[in-house]
Amino acid sequence: MNKKTIGQKILNHSSTKIIIGLIVCGGIVGVGQTLIQQILNATSINKDFKNLIEGLFVAVLTIVSYSYLYKFYEKRKITEFSKKGITKNLTIGIGLGVVLQSLTILVIYLKGGYSVVTINPILFIIPPLSMAFTSAIFEETLFRGIIFRILEEKLGSYIALIISSLIFGMLHLANPNSSLITGIGLAIQAGLLLGAAYIYSRNLWFPIAIHFAWNFTQSAIFGASVSGNAISKTLITSKIEGAKWFTGGQFGPEGSIQATIFCLIAAIILLTLSYKEGKIIKPYWKNK
Template identity: 45%
Template sequence: MTVSTIAIRPLWLRVLQFPPTRIVLLGGIIFYMMAVNNGFMEDFKATPVVAIAITIGMGGLAMAIYAGWGRFIERREVTELSLPGMGREWATGALIGAGLFASCAMILMMLGMYRIEGLNPLSFLIPAVAMALSSGIFEELFFRGVVFRSVEDLFGSWISLVVSSLVFGFIHLLNPGGTIEGAIYISIEAGLLLAAAYLLTRRLWMSIGFHMAWNYTQSAIFSGVVSGGVTLPGLIRDVIEGPELLTGGSFGLESSVIALVLCTTAGVILLMIAVRRGHILPPPWKR
């Protein structure tokens, strides 16, 4: 049945179903939409509610395009975006993301490197919402939904874990404050953790929740620099002083040993659970 079905599929469809084509076309569409949305966020940064509304609309459209590609081009059920269990998985990822960043900040406080000088009005919590939504939706659709799945189809989960993590980390060199050290740290700590969240559930909601919550907590609450890019004043007025090895310097806390240890440990734990659940896909020659 399967062989016959594949044999009668037209050539154009088989080309579109080829994983590298998925990366170029579907990935290109999502990446372009992310860039356009980032432009809108910059244009409407003085009116953050408008930026949030645009990001929700653009993010919903990106999800619809992703789901449509899976349904009509790949001819499969797009389980990674199915709604049952979405809230639970998103909330779990969000708790992990917010908890890990808060733990990093508390360690810096205990070391005397993070000092709170006061609080800003609650309205300072609003501007970072659009940024968190954008990074959580677009980046997870692209890096885990497109890149990870495509490389996994070709070479299996382990190689895909390495490749997608490196691509995810080094794409941050495009940020104004991007550094090689920051890119390497993100590849290890965040690339592993986010891919492990996907492997654990074989769905995107947990990684989306983590990504949103980490970035939002870092920017909106702790007023931190997000991956060498976003620098918005948040709720807490703080002063961070200490060696870049521990504070992350101008790149942000992702480039610190503290985040590297905590996030990598969490990622390894999730990955071990995913392995026990049998969610690791071997390469095609071993299937």
């Protein structure tokens, strides 16, 4: 066995592909974001619009860096961002995200814990809009496009789903007002559901749409905190109060029990459909 063969095996190992992907995509986006911030800071553009432009730039840079890296690295066509079926995936994904978040808020409302304080100008949706699509595209590309997809190739759909979900939940433990309970909740709400969405659609547009709609509806429309972070401007200024189990407390509705239950049900439905349609990938040792 020569050194070239050893080097090729190391380069094509799953862990290597994940690490390189995270470093390259994260690094390019980080540098690009810094540069666009410096350029925008030199202008007199409104702060909210600066953040919107920055978010669009980061989103495009994320998709481009991922696509070119893995097209070259894995020598294949990047179907994860295919235009085929994009309208269907975005429409259904946004609809599902809105419904799941609305059901979560509905429980709070029915328990007497949600009330509208003020309805603000329409331009107040710009900050949460910027946050929602930027985080959806960046996080889904890294977590579902890189971590989950590459793990799934070797370990199969179910094991990759568990590992990537736990990683997603653990990383959110660092968020403001987070706890072990909220971390587990996010592992199910986002990790499990969005991973199941990728398995079912076999592209990133579907989980991106769900992720975007969930965050945007939660913040811009219902005026709630997102993963412990309060948004400065929202279309509706709301007051959420009551027991932590159904309001999520200061972490926001994602910390509630109903959010986890609704997302778990949706994930189970998607996984069941994926199984029936033969979209579940087996671990490599079961294919021998």
